[in-house]
Amino acid sequence: MQIPHEVTARPDTGLYNAKLGIWLFLASEVMLFGGLFSGYIFLRLGAEPGYWPHGLLNVPVGTFNTAVLILSSVTVVLAWASLKMRQFSRYKLYMGITILCGILFLVVKLAYEYPQKFTHFGVFIKKDALGKYEQYLGNQHLAALKLDPRVEISGHLLDAPKGSHYEKVAQENAEHFRHLLHEGGAEHGEHGEAPIVTTDDPNDYVIQLDPANANPTDPANERPSFWAKPQTMKTAVVQAADIDGPHPSMYIPRHSPYFAVYFTITGLHGLHVLGGVLIFIYFWGPGTELYRRNPEHFTNRIEVVGLFWHFVDLVWIFVFPLFYLL
């Protein structure tokens, strides 16, 4: 039994089956990501002022990944066009580039962007304790500029309360911090005080500050900024009693709704990239067998996975401004 219009288009619809199928599938994908993004919008609009971080992500790295994906979208079209002209070796080349781009994207995400989050620590300060930490938050300055208040102190954790599961990470960070101090003696005591690496109170957190907290009134530290600023050598002590919420955490999904949506959406997007790459690898390697039997059918398949790839690209085009820029 042969299903009609598997390879050739049905004249009155102008489509072969798989092409219609992928468009329908993509329609449902649009609704899936629509649902996910509506979660982003809903949570962001519902967030109290100051509780939705901006500009935490590394814009140059994001821009690089955007470029990588766009390039791969171009090469996948070239791969398909080569097949249309029955130039098989050019197809292999372009498809190869596409695959490499996809892998590069994933490597940047998994080996650089995500791990960076996992080592970053942030605490939200209770409303009635904000004043106590004014030197790290600069809220008077922000209020004068009519900007949202700052409620979070973030950076690298150098000391965590006894028994907290961040104790070990903090110790490692502290060691690294001391090492840096040792090397660049100049920074030592920048503000006339010895940097604190430990505290006497076992319930305190010691944080090596992000620039925005180290110099909260410096306009250069306003987020978002294009270039990521290096960690300062300044530290702050935050008392556990002043911390809002059940417990502070690294920049992991449970940290805040922001990171929850960030990891969920980029994670699902990443899975789509991975899926695309695997299919591409199949059609670059073993799948090419179909080309020898039925080049047109094979070309159609590449067109269809190409459409999927464009969609994956398109999702990223929404992810990038929503998370990196706004």
Add this chain to the structure above:
Amino acid sequence: MASHAHDDAHDAHHDDHHHELSFWEKYIFSTDHKTIGIQYAITGLLFLLFGFCLMMVMRWQLAHPGTAMPVIGPILGSLPVIKDHFPGGVMSPDGYNEFGAMHGTIMVFFGIVPIAFAAFGNFVVPLQIGAPDMTFPRINMASYWTFFISCVIMLASFLVPGGAAKSGWTSYPPLAGIADLGPAYHWFFNGQSLWLTGMIFNITASLLGAVNFIATIIQLRAPGMTWMRLPFFVWAQFITAFLLLLAFPPLEAAGIFQFMDRVFGTSFFMPTGLVVQQQLTDWSGGGSPLLWQHLFWFLAHPEVYVLILPGIGIIAEVVANNTRKPIYGYKAMVGAIFVLGFLSFIVWAHHMYMTGMGAKVATFFQITTVVISIPSVILITALLLSLWGASIRFTVPMLFATAFMPMFGIGGLTGIPLAFNTVDLYLHDTYYIIAHFHYIVAPGTIFAIFAGVYHWFPKATGRMMNEFLGRVHFWLSLIFINGLFFPMFLQGMAGVHRRWADGGGADLDHLTYELARPVLHWNPFMSYAAFLLGAAQIPFIFNFFWSIWNGRKVGRNPWEATTLEWDAPSPPPHGNFDKEIAVYRGPYEYSVPGAETDFTPQSEPTGSKTPVVAPVVHAPLSAH
């Protein structure tokens, strides 16, 4: 395929020459739309029965709270895990919640949709449009097996520590977010997390099915099968598939969010400062429980049309066939169903009036909800008017179809007051709501399903179901189903809440809610109606299996019907048709003046009219 039981002489020459399918390929991992349809039907019917059994146990509890159900109670009280919710065979409130949540979930997502959409759609649609199969047979198979996995997950969730999900079929957070978590539970193998996982598989299966249905209807219509010649059933499935395709993904998104909340401790739906049993919970907060409700109802309102549209499609086929005349207002019905499909995406918040959305938003959803009742009324009116002046053949399917109309009418009309914010604030979450939608889904869709089973059974098996047993089944079902659901309106209007685990109290001396006093006596009445309704299904179940082997043998077209499925042998072989199929006329040419018989099949060429043949040529079907 040569081993298909052929009863028809025409089929004798029909043989497959190259590839003999193994047992596994033919019956288990089959890519044939008919086998997959039957797989969906059997799985769905079993789940329908299972969901009904859960409900009967709950109904015992409502009739006689705090007592063990005879026979069943002691059994449940001795099964592993389940016994935790049945101390001494008596259903605990947790057990009531568990069975209630799973009843709703199973009936909607594992019973009705798999049968009305997937089973009938798979079996009938390709036949009715003259296609050899679905466009993507292997994806079709993947759809069924993904669904099967979701079934296994849902069933398994009854046996994990703590039992299955307990937060209603709507799984509202924060309750659903905190349910089944803690030291006594596994982080993943717990009721609510498995519910979410099962739903994600279920949704994926629906999406695969929906893509296939739409592509099939667009691409594989036989020559001459123009859009306005499609049987109404095909239209209904087409719109339904779009609803599934576009409405389900947001629920998938919501399911992923809730899963993240439970497993990774995120706060999509967890509000700030959530305190459970005097303990501040671990969630960072900042999330919104309302977000879940929006995403859920964005699916679940279209979903209610997914529940009913295939039913209306089946009824249209049965009515046209048994009234021996075209259905009244075919074009209006097609138009109505389009409007309905579109509007169903912008009414969802009528389920959320209680959330205090503000007058402006409520007004918007009030208006759209009232507007959507117009196409619903068009559909039901067209079906009713089709009966006018007909010499009706009251076959078993037609009995069910006739009963469908007033029952659906009651369900639909009682929905209209709910559209209005002020009325709904009072009726929300009462038994009135339960009565409203059960009238649509039970004596509505389920009767349509029965009509469909009796109607297409001869096509699927080559044999008729027993007429007498069918009538017994029908009349008993009709009586008891009304006994079961009608008093719910009365209870609901008195204010009885839909989720009281004791139905308001054991008796008038032991009321948990005073307001239940005037309507409490309905509880036992409804429960016994439910048990009798269960008993009324025995003739059906017996008839179904008995007729597979012993029913009266029939040829291709026992109902003297016009649509294409009756041109194929009964049962149709792999590839469906044993002749070239082309379409020359509309779907319901019954009692055409001057015609020899009172039905003119769509495939019958006319001498006078030139056949309008779409510029599409199928690969010859005989060239397997």
